[in-house]
Amino acid sequence: MILIPTxxxxxxxxxxxxxxxxxxTSQALETQLLQEDALLRGHFRLSSGLHSDTYVQCARFLRxxxxxxxxxxxxxxxxRGAGLQPDVVxxxxxxxVVIGYELARQxxxxxxxxxxxxxxxxxxxxxxxxxxxQKIVIAEDVVTTGKSTNEVARVLTALGAEVLAVVSLIDxxxxxxxxxxxxxxxxxxxxxTYAPDDCPLCRAGIPVVKPGSRPEKAFS
Ligand code: ZN
Numbered sequence: 695m696i697l698i699p700t701x702x703x704x705x706x707x708x709x710x711x712x713x714x715x716x717x718x719t720s721q722a723l724e725t726q727l728l729q730e731d732a733l734l735r736g737h738f739r740l741s742s743g744l745h746s747d748t749y750v751q752c753a754r755f756l757r758x759x760x761x762x763x764x765x766x767x768x769x770x771x772x773x774r775g776a777g778l779q780p781d782v783v784x785x786x787x788x789x790x791v792v793i794g795y796e797l798a799r800q801x802x803x804x805x806x807x808x809x810x811x812x813x814x815x816x817x818x819x820x821x822x823x824x825x826x827x828q829k830i831v832i833a834e835d836v837v838t839t840g841k842s843t844n845e846v847a848r849v850l851t852a853l854g855a856e857v858l859a860v861v862s863l864i865d866x867x868x869x870x871x872x873x874x875x876x877x878x879x880x881x882x883x884x885x886x887t888y889a890p891d892d893c894p895l896c897r898a899g900i901p902v903v904k905p906g907s908r909p910e911k912a913f914s
Contacts, residue, residue, distance in 0.1 A: 748885035752835035826854030
């Protein structure tokens with residue numbers, strides 16, 4: 695399903711719904727991510743301290759509903775193609791909140807999110823509940839290792855949910871994510887990380903950038 699702006703001015707009728715087959719290709723998404731500085735190539739110092747040739751900040755992409763909606767439509771299309779219809783979409787905070795909500799909106803189901811409690815444990819808060827037997831799709835902006843996604847899945851499974859699939863904009867493992875569920879990513883990204891004292895980019899004399907340190911990177 696794709697939202698097409700109409701020429702009408704009234705906000706409530708600005709969009710008509712067309713049941714099209716979304717065709718957001720990986721290449722098109724990569725171009726959009728690069729244009730939005732959501733995907734950076736170079737030499738970066740990550741928050742973990744590691745150095746990398748790639749930096750991903752999907753919030754810079756997802757700030758634009760006109761880009762987020764077609765991306766979610768492509769994910770919805772892939773889910774439908776696999777015969778997977780969730781009762782609820784869960785988008786782990788923070789990265790999964792926006793794409794999870796937009797995917798839920800397009801699938802016509804509630805969208806909720808997990809978050810970490812004061813002890814650092816991933817949990818459902820804010821009165822969000824899962825009924826035993828409910829079918830769940832977990833939506834992430836980027837799957838980095840799969841570890842935290844599997845943690846979310848364990849929490850939901852312990853509540854009686856059935857996790858149908860994990861969907862994400864980016865699979866930063868380049869397709870090697872160790873997920874325990876069917877997973878769909880719109881763009882596999884291969885990113886190299888290096889210990890700071892054994893970094894070929896440092897040896898090549900390339901200045902290291904700490905993303906988010908510049909004022910215009912306000913979404914970090
Ligand atoms: Zn380096």
